Amino acid sequence: MNFKEFPSHFPLYFIIGKIPETSEERIQFLVKFEINEEKISHFTRLDNRALIINDIEELNCLNTLIDDKIKVIGISGKSQELRQDIRDILEKEKRFFEFRLKIYLNTNNREIIPYDYFEQRVDSDNNISEPTEKEKEISAKYYDEKRSKINTVEEAVNFLINEELNEENINEIKNKSLAEKFDQLGGFFGLGMYLRNIFIYPNKNEDFLQYLKIYDPQYIVDRGEFGEGIIDDLLWRKLNHYRITDESKKKIADLRKEQYDEDAFWSNYIKEQLFSYNLDDAMIRDYLEMENKMENNDEDFEHYYYEQKRILAGISDEEKSVYDQIKQDYFTIRNLIEQLKNKP
Structure with missing residues (x-):
């Protein structure tokens, strides 16, 4: 059914x-x-x-x-x-x-x-053939030549956008909202392996590999196992126009100078991340308010979690009614199931 x-x-x-x-x-x-x-x-x-x-x-x-x-x-x-x-x-x-x-x-x-x-069923294409040894050799030479000329994260990202990724790949990355990007578990592993296979494992360009180790984006980022997370991060930011501004870098630098107690560590950690996406003070305040409510109200934890994602996704006034309905559909049936579990 x-x-x-x-x-x-x-x-x-x-x-x-x-x-x-x-x-x-x-x-x-x-x-x-x-x-x-x-x-x-x-x-x-x-x-x-x-x-x-x-x-x-x-x-x-x-x-x-x-x-x-x-x-x-x-x-x-x-x-x-x-x-x-x-x-x-x-x-x-x-x-x-x-x-x-x-x-x-x-x-x-x-x-x-x-x-x-x-x-829905997705039909797999059983007609995809494996590349020949000659094709593999040509591909390896192509990547070796390209990698030898890539020495910075910016150059790696430009190569991905202008030469490596097809239109479908680029549109998929562009379509990933900040709400998804901010979720550290959101779709990183598949792209991470892809980036490692291109830029890390077979790369003989030691200058680039060393550059990844010392590269400092001036904000918190999941670097990944070998630095591929840095490339992933900059790729998404560039395609979605979230490159960190000098003003945001200054806010992060000032935040790091602040003296705060242990209880405020998590709040400042989140605030630094949000600054890196150039969010305004009102959005950051609303997000942290939801964070505080999540910590103090287990029953409504999910409600505040999705409100956080709504803030990051930038839901417009026109989209709000659709969001409210979709959210209500989920919470209605979730609450019904909870009632059944507690009902004689």
Whole structure:
């Protein structure tokens, strides 16, 4: 079940715009779905605005008109009657809405993944052939020549942008929001291995390898195992116009001179990172306020976590209503599952 259509074996009676009375005698699900009301004007309607589906043909028609998912927003009845397979379905829905929320915040194009995202299959291309030994030799010579002329991180990044990466690779990096970049676990390992294979392992240019060891970007950065993290960082910053400014460098230098107690270490560590992305004082203050609330309120930890990501993603006023709805979808089903766990 992917919550995109109503199955034909359920008796259906819809009440539009009103929450019906529920009974504790048996399990009942309260659902919500989006549909253009004008398109269902021909269905049988009662005085209380209830909608009746008379046959399978009308049901099929209704199903085709549903936008996005059918969302479970309430459950009544005794939870022990809820079969394990239904509980598993609800957990699956929770994972879906959580992933949708993260993708929306982690992408600059504000991608909203479709309802059947996890059901989609990607066909692998079995016709991709391995390069011949001659092709491997030519490729090795090409990279050896290029590496011999690259002596700085800036030159490495320019090589990646202008010669190495294709348009799809570049657009993927451009689409990674600051909310994703700030997450240290966000997608680093795949790119890190790629950069090591190009610039580190076979590189005979000792000047460049030594340069990576002593390079100081003047802000906190995950250097990676051999310095590839520095290249990764500058590549994203350059493509997304987040190169650190002289003003931000000064703010970081002044921050490092401050005398602060051990309790303020983590706050200053985060503040230094945020300064490096040239964020204004108001955004940094709001972010740190969420950090403080996370530390002091376990129950709402996730809420403040996503508010932090919203701040970093730069959600506009026009995008805020979409973000609020996606966030609500996740927290609604998350809270329902928690209620079921605590319900007799």
